[in-house]
Amino acid sequence: MANEPRVLPSVPKVPNEAQQPLTPYEPLCAIFRRYLHKEKLKFTPERALILEAVLSKPGLFQAEALADELRKTGHRVSRATVYRTLNHLQDAGILKQVFFDNKQSYFEVIAGRQANDYLICVDTGQVIEFSSQRMKQLREEICREHGFEAVSHQLHIYGASPQGRGQGRRET
Amino acid sequence: MANEPRVLPSVPKVPNEAQQPLTPYEPLCAIFRRYLHKEKLKFTPERALILEAVLSKPGLFQAEALADELRKTGHRVSRATVYRTLNHLQDAGILKQVFFDNKQSYFEVIAGRQANDYLICVDTGQVIEFSSQRMKQLREEICREHGFEAVSHQLHIYGASPQGRGQGRRET
DNA sequence: CTGATTGCAAACACTTTGCAGCAGA
DNA sequence: TCTGCTGCAAAGTGTTTGCAATCAG
Numbered sequence: 001m002a003n004e005p006r007v008l009p010s011v012p013k014v015p016n017e018a019q020q021p022l023t024p025y026e027p028l029c030a031i032f033r034r035y036l037h038k039e040k041l042k043f044t045p046e047r048a049l050i051l052e053a054v055l056s057k058p059g060l061f062q063a064e065a066l067a068d069e070l071r072k073t074g075h076r077v078s079r080a081t082v083y084r085t086l087n088h089l090q091d092a093g094i095l096k097q098v099f100f101d102n103k104q105s106y107f108e109v110i111a112g113r114q115a116n117d118y119l120i121c122v123d124t125g126q127v128i129e130f131s132s133q134r135m136k137q138l139r140e141e142i143c144r145e146h147g148f149e150a151v152s153h154q155l156h157i158y159g160a161s162p163q164g165r166g167q168g169r170r171e172t
Numbered sequence: 173m174a175n176e177p178r179v180l181p182s183v184p185k186v187p188n189e190a191q192q193p194l195t196p197y198e199p200l201c202a203i204f205r206r207y208l209h210k211e212k213l214k215f216t217p218e219r220a221l222i223l224e225a226v227l228s229k230p231g232l233f234q235a236e237a238l239a240d241e242l243r244k245t246g247h248r249v250s251r252a253t254v255y256r257t258l259n260h261l262q263d264a265g266i267l268k269q270v271f272f273d274n275k276q277s278y279f280e281v282i283a284g285r286q287a288n289d290y291l292i293c294v295d296t297g298q299v300i301e302f303s304s305q306r307m308k309q310l311r312e313e314i315c316r317e318h319g320f321e322a323v324s325h326q327l328h329i330y331g332a333s334p335q336g337r338g339q340g341r342r343e344t
Numbered sequence: 345c346t347g348a349t350t351g352c353a354a355a356c357a358c359t360t361t362g363c364a365g366c367a368g369a
Numbered sequence: 370t371c372t373g374c375t376g377c378a379a380a381g382t383g384t385t386t387g388c389a390a391t392c393a394g
Contacts, residue, residue, distance in 0.1 A: 042348055042393050064383065078351045083384060099271035102358085104383065119314060122323050132314065138306055139329050142291060148331030151294050155327050157311050159320030214368050214373060236358065250376045255359060274383080276358065 023055050023112035028094060031111065035092035046077050050085040051094070055109060059129055060098060063105040098154060121161040195227050195284035200266060203283065207264035218249050222257040223266070227281060231301055232270060235277040270326060289327040296333065 032051055033043050053070060067082040086107060089095040098106040115129040135155055143150040204223055205215050239254040258279060261267040270278045287301040307327055315322040
């Protein structure tokens, strides 16, 4: 049998160091409404609720967990609506989806924030978010070399933390 | 309704430009056997078959597709065995899993190869593999800054290719 | 009014697991 | 012989979808 888990502990522990200010609701809501209007979609109480919940997240969150959370808090939103709305929020440029494993969807607010790279401890699964200017430059260079126009990127660095016994659980 | 797909066209088109030589079977098989022995696991015909198939892949491939392919080629391997073996190959350091979307597992041979960063065209889904020395340096720097010891990383850059109408399908 | 939205439950797709018989070492 | 391995089919999970009722604009 394999000796150790192969992927991240199921829930990356979100707290990031480059703790970012939460993006305020009003301006983002305006953006969302503009997007909805443009797409001939409607602004509903459910969508407002989900937007608000999403903006209260300091970092990564899981779709599934968000749905649970809302229902447990007494809000009446179906799972389906949560998923559908997360997609719209993505299309509106407010969220981005992050692929950490093939089990679940992770999302993160991008509007009004800037930390979008991740350093993941292979021992504890802790996720440290950061933003690297150098990375942005590198991305531009690479795209330029290929005649591409950069749109976005995902950078996940796996490493053993000082505390971690550093016993080398391999990561992808 | 949203106007465009939000994630990659289901199957990234694999062909990479930094076309790498296929890793030869014999030495890798030796590595695999050594790993199996160490873990008190057995070397079976199924495992040999899967290793061979995997090594014939020039770049990314999907677990599911590999399983189909093997069966269609007249080989008698169950899906379960394919999945189980892919995990062992990962543990043996021969493969790595890549997270491109939350639909499927993608894998890639790492032993004896070096291109492990991806430039993805947001219009066509084409995946160009490359290897960046600068990226490796950056990763070291970042880890150093956090007192981490780098293990690996995943870098996915999304961009619009010159051909692509570049009409801005957003990517994560 | 009309077309988009919602909740529900069923459908989905990929992956994992339990089990009985098989087979490396 | 003694474990581990295999195939099968069933179970699992997160996400998507069809549909009738409801609601925003």
